[in-house]
Amino acid sequence: MFSRVTLAVLGGVMLLGACGTPQEQCISRSTREVRNLEYLLKETEENLARGYAWEEYEVPTWRREICGTQLVPGTGGPVERPRYCLVRDTETKRRIKSIDPAQEARKRDALKAKIAALMPQVEANIAACRTTYPE
Incomplete structure (x- = not known):
């Protein structure tokens, strides 16, 4: 669903937080919403696997x-x-x-759709950050 480069950048940015170069900070700001949605998606998938929250x-x-x-x-x-x-x-x-497993599954599907919809803009923002703040 996501390119390996995008996932690697998102994973690396999570570790950097507010620290880092201007490029890293720009990427962190650009990926914040997707990271939040991915956290919620992980939590929802864990709830479904366990059967409770x-x-x-x-x-x-x-x-x-x-x-x-x-x-x-x-x-x-x-x-x-x-x-x-x-x-x-x-x-x-x-x-x-x-939990209601059906409702939790709908939430999971909605989160996946939202992340997929945001990824093209996030990838464009990452590219803009790299152009604006070359390392």
């Missing part, structure tokens, strides 16, 4: 943190010790979520 949710928690010091009496005079406070935090957990 993973859902992330947050649980409120508390943690102890040093929030200052206090003077306490000691044998040689006052001693400075850490003072602890409870700080509200959240913990992210995962749970199984049921």
Whole structure:
């Protein structure tokens, strides 16, 4: 479906992120949407293979943190010790979520079609980046 060169460029760009040469940054910007769609496609295909999805949710928690010091009496005079406070935090957990396989298959097909529709423009953008920022 995609040329080997395009897939190699997309894979390499994912590793580079915001770092790199102006050409690499331009290619990264040009391929961002396709990379996002490919991530969603991979997730959808994994859901279909497993038969369920993973859902992330947050649980409120508390943690102890040093929030200052206090003077306490000691044998040689006052001693400075850490003072602890409870700080509200959240913990992210995962749970199984049921899926509708037919709906998930339709989502997969729609993502593949969207990626295929975007690839000619992405390849043109990559070529323009190489022309504008030769290395």
